[in-house]
Amino acid sequence: MVSTIIFIIFGFIIFTLFSLSLLNPIPRKVGVRNVRRRIGNTALVVLGSMVGTALICGALVMSDSLDATFLKIVKNRVGEVDANAQVFANQNYFEKFLTQSEVDEISNKLQQTGQVDGFLPAIYLQVSPQKIRMNIDGSTIDNFFGVDFYGIDFEQLKNFGSSSIQVNNFKNQNGIVISKEYSEKMDLRVGDEVRVILGNKPLILKVEYISDEKGVMGGEKIFADIYYVAQNLNFNSPKYNYFFISHVGGVIPDDYDAINFSNILSSIFNEFTTQDRVMIVDEIKQEALDGYGLKIFVTMFIALSMFGILAGILLIINLYMMLASERKFEMGILRAIALTKRKLALSFVIEGAIYSLISSFVGVIVGVGIGYLITYFLQSSFQGILKSTNSLDLEIVFDFDLESLVIAFCVGSIITILTTLFVSLRISNFSIVSAIRDLSEEKAKKINLKWILGTLGIFLLTINFLTLFIFTFFIENFKDSFFQGLNEQEVQRYTEVFQGYSFYLGLTGALIFGAILLGRITWLIFKKDMLSFYYTLSLITLIVVTVMMPEISYLTKLLKYEEAVGLIFISGVNLVVASAIITSFNLVAITKLIKIIFSPASKLIPVFMMGLRYPSFNRSRTGFTLLMFSLVIFLISFISIEKASVDSLADNEVSKNLGGYELVIVPNTITRELFEGIEDLIIDIEKTENVIGVEKVINMNIEFPNIKYKDLENKPYFGNPNQAPIFKPEDNFSTKINVVSREYINLLDLNFLEFKETFQNESEVWDALFGNKDYVVLGTAFNSQGYGPMPNFKVGDKIKISDLTNTKIVEKEVIGILEPNTVQRGFTVLEYLIIPENTVIEDFGLDTVYESSDAQILVDINNEVSEEVKKTLKEKLSNYNIVAFFDVNDLSESFLSFIKSLYRLTQGFLAFSLIVGASGLAIIITRSVNERKQQIGMLRSLGFQKQMILLMFFIESTFIATIAIILGVAMGVIGTVTIFNSVGEENPNLSIIVPWGEIIFIAILIYLFSMLFALLPSIKASKLSPVEATNYVE
């Protein structure tokens, strides 16, 4: 749809221009011949104009590459499977499996829909196989990471979906089929044996076959015979907890409607949901096609490229303004002898359209190159990270659609042509006499109808923005009628979002248009041009308001929500634009200041004078260049600061949340026997040499009998989807109790968001919790994002909790709430309700605790010999039923390197925008050299040496680049600190780190880069002969 609109707009513009150029031969000839006139100049304009297209194309190529990547994943990983269904139950899990007759019933119902061509029931468990291969040293045990283990009927598997799967017949009953990926990861070969624990029974399984099949068998999976699995789980007959379902058609069915299919499946499976068993249908095809959320990168790059595109537009405006001033004389002549204003503008638009088409073509090629580089770097960043975290193994494919290239070409051309049109209309509005005689443009304003209508328009805009601003303070009174049909929380959310925007946008608009209005009124009454003054004042006010964001509750409230992205973007642009405009209005004062600070040797005075005078003379050109440059630098600083802050935050959080314990062991606690076995395991670990400390963490599932899910705001869940809370609106809100020892809490260095006033300090709160069974402390989940729906409790609230069967209800008083978790869930132990172990046992009884809990064992080891200790522990763990065993440092390391590489990638992408800035400066200097040839010749005649001309241009480009860098960095730092401080209201853990070293390094790099670009035209200028001052050279 969007692409059709783009094609129509592009076609319309090109058709109109083509028709107009046919009807107007003179503007056409002037336009076309100007393109051919100086090939060097044309090349420069094309270079400057292609940047926007290149950025758009780069982002689209990345989007295509990710699409192709996900398609490949879908084919490999999901294949024929379009959805799966799974049994969830909190207690007596194995008893809740579906029986053969229930499965047959489901199978019939699915067949009746006519939409299903594959249904494969299975027993699904997560196991941690231990490889047993007899080496010279004896048995070796490798990995403890969990893997998906399926018990299936292999005959059914062969006929699943429309494709046939090749599986050989088994020789042994305990034979398993493993996927090729898993065999590579574990170095398993046919004939190898692995040891797994199903329920509480250890089994030795033998690898019979390694499958290279994709789809159902793709990914890291183990398949065993369902009858053998059922037998070992003590089932009399096969029972099932997992179902693969395939929609009719191939891997990607033609008319596949994911939502509809999901609804049909849910309605069938829901019939088998009972009071203590939930059937969950998960549509996985569309989810896989949508890229598991990774497409956010594309959105991010497109959003970031907006800054680059904006800078590119400014560059184009600047280029055409320069082109116009260079040709002022001949334009005056054309106007005098033949062309009307519109026809003159048309000649420029025709010329611009030719540049646009050529530059968009070049831009598309460059964009494909950028896309390739970024996918290449993305690929190298992801590899390793994802492998080490045992998550999605992603191989990023470079790919692009012709359509994307055409869209990039069209959008790039449209932007450039429209910019040309805007500039052409502006520049065609000059006085013929001034142009021919090189006089300054008459600036006197005439009060005519146009002026009156313009002033009226500005007045109305000012009033509108002012009204919007004032409305901020009154919307509370109208919010219910304004946001009708929404629930209370939504009304609150939208009110706060509206207030934030109406406050900031209203104020921004009122200040800008107010300044223009005041300027016009002052001129009308006092005949004085005060616009610069009013602008400076209003823009300073705007900067002050933006910087005061953390103090303005309307804005800090908005920053809590996702909708704040717009505010962040607008406030960033505001800071840069305002500071660039203020600077360009006050360039003369700045140059005077520089002259005072740097009093050069007397012979260099003329060089300094000339170098500084040109930028301050061409105020709008310098302003545009500053803006273009500083926009890009602003963003680079922003990203640097964010990267540094998040890095340090993640580092702190990981070590803080686990109290320095490195290893996490997750024992299987599916039965009471296994649960009780943990104590032996702990004793065994404690006895291990170089183990410093062991901590048991128990997580007990509980619910709130008085709070239903339907009463809660629906918040997103960012964790493993398999562990996402399963609930129906009518269900009681359920969560967990986290049990740790008092000693371990001391190690954690936790901070409270708030605690009961009766306590003096945090230590007293913990003492009270461990001394009084009626108290509870709330963990990080209650005020962090990503945990799904959560109730909002306050200190002092009395909360009622019960076990999942509601047999025992207890009441607790909230005495403290921990600070939110700012990094990512999963690195925190104390996330939910924190209650001591003896209290939990006293409240619910040992039986209930065992039945409804899982556990983790945290181990602190001597870091100097960590590898040896880990090896010893692994050997010991082979005697126990363990689900997972991992080193937090590895996880956090990979998590950090993931974040770091993302930021680095973003910086890299922005570095391309930086080329916009630097090459923009070079192009402007090159054009300045052309424009000033005669003046340079005159200076050479007057006695300027070659080096002095070089120095003059060096000073000029240094002046512009330095101011732009200072503005960009300053506004980047101020903007980021402001935003972080505003967000910090919600996240007290978030401390901002400004990496001055890195920023200064980047600033110097940007400066050197710009100078390198500006060097060539400056050398060209210095080589100009004094004879340029005379008239016989063009």
Add this chain to the structure above:
Amino acid sequence: MKQKQENNDFLIEAKNVVKIFNKGMPNEVVALSDINLQIRKGEALTIMGPSGSGKTTLLNCISGIDDATRGEIWIARQNLQKMSDNKKTKYRSQKMGFIFQSFNLIPVLNALENVELPLLLNGYKPKEARKKAKLMLDKVGLSERYYHKPNELSGGQKQRVTIARALVHSPEVIWADEPTGNLDRKTAFEIFDLMVKLNHELGVTLVVVTHDQEIAEKTDRIIYMESGKIKNFDKI
């Protein structure tokens, strides 16, 4: 030695000067062929001739802002051809002043700054340069226009600023290429009278290219050029 003594009588001497544009190309143009010319110190000389006769090229070559293809050019006993670019530039800044038809004022500087530029280049202190530039602008009748930018001045005023700039650092020679070409008749005479007056008062050598016979008559000597050659001398 003999040659130097001969040159001693002349401030400028051009010997067999040839200037060829686009040499060796199909569009080769011989702009000057075998020019011999001597100019005495303090002399006011006009170069006349039809368009394309090589007047401006001759002026550019003998003033050293362009290089001759062949021949010798001597200024104040120094061979211009053998001077380095830096030395030539320095010589220009100290001993020469230029006036062009299109004024060639620096648009970003005001009248006063344009005039003080040669002084600053010659190492004058800013205050001293400013004082001298003001005096020169007063002399050309622009005491009311110190702080006007070039595009705020009329053609005649611009050319006065150019004259002030050409003379402010007391050069030995002024090169003027069509100095009155962009001015109306009355202003042209005023300007040229001013130049001749300063030539007499300050003893500056004046070399002028012009089409205007009446103006040329005001100088000591006129040379006529045609097709890159000096056709005849007048008023010697």
